[in-house]
Amino acid sequence: MMITNPRRIVGSNAERTRLHNRQVVLGHVREKQPIGRAEIARISGLSTQAVSNIIAELEEDGLLLEAGRQSGGRGLPALQYRLNGDGAAALGIEVRPDAMFGALVNLEGETLFTTREALAGNSPATVAAVARKIRGEALAARLMSDQRILGAGVVMPGPFGNVGISGAGQSALQGWEDTNATALFEDALHMAVIVENDATAAAVAERVRGVASDLRTFCFIYFGAGLGLGVVADGEVQRGTFGNAGEIGHVVMTPGGRQCACGNKGCLETYASRIAAQAELAKAGIEVGSASDIERLYQERNPELMAWLDVAAGPLSQAIGMIENLFDPETVILGGAMPDAVLDHLISILTLPGGSVAVRPDRKTPRVLRGASGRLTAALGGAALVIHDTITPRITAKT
Ligand SMILES: [Zn+2]
Structure with a gap:
């Protein structure tokens, strides 16, 4: 299969800057929570007004919550914010030649739902249909109905594209050489999708919650x-x-x-x-x-x-x-x-x-x-990649 650049950045410069600034604010909140807007502005170099606008937007999206006030000396104690762990979730799906695994993970990395589906075949059409089924079950099982779904990380064995080891026996997926996997899953899941190699996703899962933290x-x-x-x-x-x-x-x-x-x-x-x-x-x-x-x-x-x-x-x-x-x-x-x-x-x-x-x-x-992540490690890593992309600013997105 092919993957379109999974870290592709779309949109105008202004839109990219806006997304980047959201990531910056979310990243600082995750690291320092609870934290007030003046401190975020000080660390990030954004203006207090810009931080206020972003915080209002993130609160509206359910990603941030108010967390009381903290006195900083003079004046009205400053409002503090923290991540709303259950405000959003990401779907992780692992495709293996004989089975698929699904996991729903919230913004703080807690696992909300997991599933395993045996595969009779692994053609793109079969895999897309099972991915849709996993999506349906995961969304039905999430904790809160208004929880935002940030996207899906779909992980699969390589190689990607038509290369010298494509279709190498039982360890590879069959008939995927010319399939655009990102487009296939975005179409099947109706959400933004990152496609990643299973081993890379497993490494990310182990870093987020595991022996590599x-x-x-x-x-x-x-x-x-x-x-x-x-x-x-x-x-x-x-x-x-x-x-x-x-x-x-x-x-x-x-x-x-x-x-x-x-x-x-x-x-x-x-x-x-x-x-x-x-x-x-x-x-x-x-x-x-x-x-x-x-x-x-x-x-x-x-x-x-x-x-x-x-x-x-x-x-x-x-x-x-x-x-x-x-x-x-x-x-x-x-x-x-x-x-x-x-x-x-x-x-x-x-x-x-x-x-x-x-x-x-x-x-x-x-x-x-x-x-330490067990057999769901790659599916969890797929979800972790999506959350990582939401919270961590990419250098390439800087303008
Ligand atoms: Zn070989």
Whole structure:
């Protein structure tokens, strides 16, 4: 599939400035709440009159609430404001080859609703219809009927566009190469849509509420059907030119190794991914549908699953060493569609290379951590991206 630039900025200069100033005010309120208009004006450099106008607008939209008065010395104590956490929400949808997940998250990052829908097929028309269904259920379940919906973050496995690894077997969506995914979902959901790579969205979720909340530079290895990599460098997600940065699953870790659907031999995801685990289990006649099937097999110490873990740990360890030397992250997080217990086991048997920039005497964070957001992590990340875009000013929007 293609994505039109998901961070596109539309409208006139005046409109962009207005949106930017709204983001600035919301951003300061979130950071310093409760806060009065004079202080917002002082920190932001906007005039008190401009701040007053924006606050009136944000109150009208239900995004800000009055939070009492605070005495600043002389005169009438100043009115204070705080975010109205339940005043707005964002929808997150994750598309996997065999299932879709939905999450509704409010302005403060609280999860209001989640759902999972099994997919019989993953053509654009089928996925759009299920996305519409998720939208209907999420909106019916929201806390308050007048809650504004800011938009949707739809996350899906890459690659985006018609490239060398398009349609690579079970880990990719089929028939999407020439689909404009942003337009498809905006049409299906009747709201503004950001389309993002699943691993990148998972990294954002982990930063908003998870083990990366205090980290500025980290990598996230995302177990979808295949394997993706999300990179956050100095607080910013790294997307690449076409949104395809982080296709770690199709990096050859074992030259001449297992045949991959992309055409390469020895790709990482032919060893360390959910489809690799499923292939190993299928040899013993065991079919797995969901993460809870894998969880049960792990509790039983199923020999095929344990054998898969032992094989996966080698190439994955090498990949982590490579990621460390490429990005110099504070840590590498593992998460996604695998049960926590399985990821914990995998982490415990990694043999990380000693020749890595991550090996240093003053390390404070372990080299590898398990994510805390669970199997909904990418859907939550999709919603978090929308909220982030509402509250955080983009440098490009400055005029
Ligand atoms: Zn491959």
